Amino acid sequence: MSFLHRHPRLRLAALLSAPxxxxxxxYLGALAVLxxxxxxxxxxxxxxxxxxxxxxxxxxxxxxxxxxxxTLRSLGVAVAVTVICVLLALPMxxxxxxxxxxxxxxxxxxxxLTPLWASYLVKAYAxxxxxxxxxxxxxxxxxPGYGLVAVVIVLSxxxxxxxILPIYAGLERLPDSMLEASADLGARAGRTFRGVVLPILxxxxxxxxxxxxxxxxxxxxxxxxxxxxxxxxxxxVYANVGAANNLPFAAAIACIPVLIMVIYLTAVRxxxxxxxx
Amino acid sequence: xxxxxxxxxxxxxVMALGLFFIYVPLLLVLVNSFNGDRTFGWPPHDFTTRWWTxxxxxxxxxxxxxxxxxxxxxxTAIALVLGTMIAFAxxxxxxxxxxxxxxxxxxxxxxxxxxxxxxxxxxxxSVIAPLGLGKGLFSVVVGHATFCVVTVYNNVLARLRRSGVSFEEASADLGASPGQTFRYITFPMIRSAxxxxxxxxxxxxxxxxxxTTFTAGPGIQTLPxxxxxxxxxxxxAPVVNVVAAVxxxxxxLPVWLAQRVAGPEAGASRT
Numbered sequence: 001m002s003f004l005h006r007h008p009r010l011r012l013a014a015l016l017s018a019p020x021x022x023x024x025x026x027y028l029g030a031l032a033v034l035x036x037x038x039x040x041x042x043x044x045x046x047x048x049x050x051x052x053x054x055x056x057x058x059x060x061x062x063x064x065x066x067x068x069x070x071t072l073r074s075l076g077v078a079v080a081v082t083v084i085c086v087l088l089a090l091p092m093x094x095x096x097x098x099x100x101x102x103x104x105x106x107x108x109x110x111x112x113l114t115p116l117w118a119s120y121l122v123k124a125y126a127x128x129x130x131x132x133x134x135x136x137x138x139x140x141x142x143x144p145g146y147g148l149v150a151v152v153i154v155l156s157x158x159x160x161x162x163x164i165l166p167i168y169a170g171l172e173r174l175p176d177s178m179l180e181a182s183a184d185l186g187a188r189a190g191r192t193f194r195g196v197v198l199p200i201l202x203x204x205x206x207x208x209x210x211x212x213x214x215x216x217x218x219x220x221x222x223x224x225x226x227x228x229x230x231x232x233x234x235x236x237v238y239a240n241v242g243a244a245n246n247l248p249f250a251a252a253i254a255c256i257p258v259l260i261m262v263i264y265l266t267a268v269r270x271x272x273x274x275x276x277x
Numbered sequence: 278x279x280x281x282x283x284x285x286x287x288x289x290x291v292m293a294l295g296l297f298f299i300y301v302p303l304l305l306v307l308v309n310s311f312n313g314d315r316t317f318g319w320p321p322h323d324f325t326t327r328w329w330t331x332x333x334x335x336x337x338x339x340x341x342x343x344x345x346x347x348x349x350x351x352x353t354a355i356a357l358v359l360g361t362m363i364a365f366a367x368x369x370x371x372x373x374x375x376x377x378x379x380x381x382x383x384x385x386x387x388x389x390x391x392x393x394x395x396x397x398x399x400x401x402x403s404v405i406a407p408l409g410l411g412k413g414l415f416s417v418v419v420g421h422a423t424f425c426v427v428t429v430y431n432n433v434l435a436r437l438r439r440s441g442v443s444f445e446e447a448s449a450d451l452g453a454s455p456g457q458t459f460r461y462i463t464f465p466m467i468r469s470a471x472x473x474x475x476x477x478x479x480x481x482x483x484x485x486x487x488x489t490t491f492t493a494g495p496g497i498q499t500l501p502x503x504x505x506x507x508x509x510x511x512x513x514a515p516v517v518n519v520v521a522a523v524x525x526x527x528x529x530l531p532v533w534l535a536q537r538v539a540g541p542e543a544g545a546s547r548t
Contacts, residue, residue: 008370012366012370012372015362015363015365015366015370016362016363016366016378018358018359018362019359019360019362019363019366019426020378022355022359022422022423022426023359023381023382023385023423023426024381026400026419026423027381027384027385027393027396027423028381029400029404030396030397030399030400030401031392031396033396033399033400033403033404034392034395034396034399034400037399037403088291088295088298091287091288091291091292091295092291092292092295094288095288095289095291095292096292099280099285099288099289100292108292110532110536111296111299112299113532114528114529114532115299115300115303115528116528117480117484117528117529117531117532118303118524118525118528119483119484119500119501119504119521119524119525119528120484120486120501121484121486121501121504121505121508121521122303122306122504122521122524122525123302123303125306125504125508125517125521126302126303126305126306126521127302128508129302129305129306129309130301130302130305136305136320139320157298157299157302160295160298160299161299189280189281189284210387214386214387214388214389215389215390217389218388218389218390218391218392218487219389220391220487221486221487221505225508234389234391237391237395238391241395241398241491247395247399250395251395251399254391254392254395254396257388257389257391257392258388258389258392261387261388261389265387
């Protein structure tokens, strides 16, 4: 113990070795295997994986229209979900942090947090019941039925708390005196919001959007539950691992969301969004 | 910011609508678990508790629950150890690649679950399975631990940032051995952060379905997998409804616990 005490570098190595072994070897290693296998192929007759370098998988993805459509549809869903979540989360978080009384604030935080713990699957299932033809929603205002619209609604529902919480945390750190200063300088509420609140919230919004974006991009369960015949990237990957038993091709498709997320993470990283997670 | 009364009312209305949007589907599941009609005609005509009895006696659901608990406990234990170690390394030392380490911890939840899932699946098939260790409950634990590390890491890191090192230095100055300092100073200091992080890790694992789908060995069924497998079977719908209702009721528990343990801000981040 005292030997370690005198050698901080050794202590650091001892602290980091096990976690790094896990994250680098197990996790990054697995991702590397996945990436490599995207360049393999499957023998059409035996179904065995052929471990020879080929670009065929990527060629198929780029040239065949269906993959471009699915990618664009998935991106569209992710963007729509993120925008809906931001639009709902901003006023809600603002009310919680700056308008509600401190007592009510505590309860509101709990009210937002609790459904986060309720099972993902249960919530998607609840919407399946809600959106069903002849279901509760149908008898009141009508239902869009199972399909793309339902997927966007349910995904927004599922990820909304992930957006509210970072924005709320960002607003809590924003001192009231800044809002008062802005008002004293003659800015009306709308101007203060655009000029003071929104710029400060940018990292929080990006932090929330990492979740809404990434979670929407990889989802295939909700799509199966309320999506009807809709297909997103996740469904293609799932179908190729399972029914088609073509892991190399699934790996190649899976590179699409990874690429999108890496681009997205690098883009928002500079705003300090990662510290807000 | 001075808000006009109408702006206040507008905000209040959005808040109320938002909460309505969040809670109505959950309430619907609760009500439906008592719906006497097998096909869940709406509005319900009569109420019954017989689905609750049926669910209680459903062996598949019970086994799945038990599997989920085991997987959650295993993943949480690993996440507690690894997450704490990384948090200490990142907070207490300066070293090359520190930012990369913290990015690496976030990566498993920043990347879509299906990517983590098939990556672990293909790595297991091509590297570990040939060694004679097939997929089973253990591979589920490995998969879950990978993305649970971040919850413990974030909680412990935040605690270490706030508490500083002066107490530990004082303890060392007063002649305590490093072991004693850890036992009497450091550990009590981070205990509630560990609890909050561990709770989050368990909940994350308990709820996970995508990574589980790809890492579970044959015959291993966690509760989410069981629900999903039975979701499209009309026969099972009443029991699925009850299990869903139970999970909704249970979700109050961790929030309540986290609030008790670590104050009102605990559990404010699920990451």
